[in-house]
Amino acid sequence: MKLASIHIYPVKSTAGHQVHEAEVQPWGLADDRRYLITDERGELLTARQEPRLLACVAQVDGGSLTLTGPHAAPLRVTPTAAMSTVAVGRTPVELTDCGDDAADWLSGLVGRPLRLKWLDDPTRRPVNPEYGRPDDRVSLADGYPLLLTSSASLALLNDWIVETALERGEEAPQPLPMHRFRPNVVIDGVDTPFAEDEWKRVRIGAVDFRVSKRCDRCVLTTIDTSTYTKGKEPIRTLSRHRRWDGKVWFGINLIPDVPGRIAQGDSVTIL
Known part of the structure; x- marks a missing residue:
């Protein structure tokens, strides 16, 4: 058996892309699902509710995130110092806001007020203890690395x-x-x-x-x-x-x- 392909999704519930190789970190592949999108109530929003999010392509280059979509010019994202708590699955997670420019870009894509959040510290979120060890961690994937x-x-x-x-x-x-x-x-x-x-x-x-x-x-x-x-x-x-x-x-x-x-x-x- 062989590894046929590797895929990462820098922003949860947006389009992914294929890479030739990847660094495996304790919480998942490097650059995979370190960002997510929240709605006007500050709650996690996914493509389950807004399929148009899949039109967004996110690329990480040198630690910087760029968003590309059909509705606007590409945007280079700059996180701010503002923090908020977002429920990801069963776990409340402290995330960093990515600023008004990113919010406006995503809101324009979907047609409702949205914000982009960043998990600056991927050690914050534990894996479900029923299926993992106490020190297992996961980024912003649904449940596992x-x-x-x-x-x-x-x-x-x-x-x-x-x-x-x-x-x-x-x-x-x-x-x-x-x-x-x-x-x-x-x-x-x-x-x-x-x-x-x-x-x-x-x-x-x-x-x-x-x-x-x-x-x-x-x-x-x-x-x-x-x-x-x-x-x-x-x-x-x-x-x-x-x-x-x-x-x-x-x-x-x-x-x-x-x-x-x-x-x-x-x-x-x-x-």
Whole structure:
């Protein structure tokens, strides 16, 4: 097995991009999900509520964040000294505001008042203790430092989606791309689809990871990133084949044991 691709999402719930290599930090890949967006009430806003956020592309260069979108010129972000507390999942987290220019840029993209916040100290947010150790930390991802998916699992899911459509008298859809699932690492060469469900530990290159849990999926996976509209797939088909405990599942969450670097093409070993 090998590492087929690496993906980071500098601003939570905006478009991600692929990188050839990445530094693995205790709380996730370097530059991954260190920023998030809040609404007019100061609460976390994601593409689940505002799919248009996926039109924003965020790039980190030398520690500086630049936002690019279809509605305005690119903006280089400058955090301020102002702090506020935002609930991220079950955890209140102290975040730094990124100023009025960033707020105006994002508000113009979506059409409502928004603000951009930065996690200046990624050691602030613990992992859910039910699935991690007391000293495990996570940046602003939904719950865990990394998400792993496999090409074999997506291929089978796409076959299932075609079967579902044909059974319902619908036209066979185009295959769903992997970016719908927003993984950090994608693995090629897995012999059996969804074999990753049973993995406990995995080594990518020279970096070892613990599998914290399987990943339950939400409506974000149903958003077409070219039209920003919601459909029925993959949730409809996952509900037929991959539903238990009241949720649907695709991918696994990882926690790194130690920092290191990973690169596209690295070997992947199940420990």
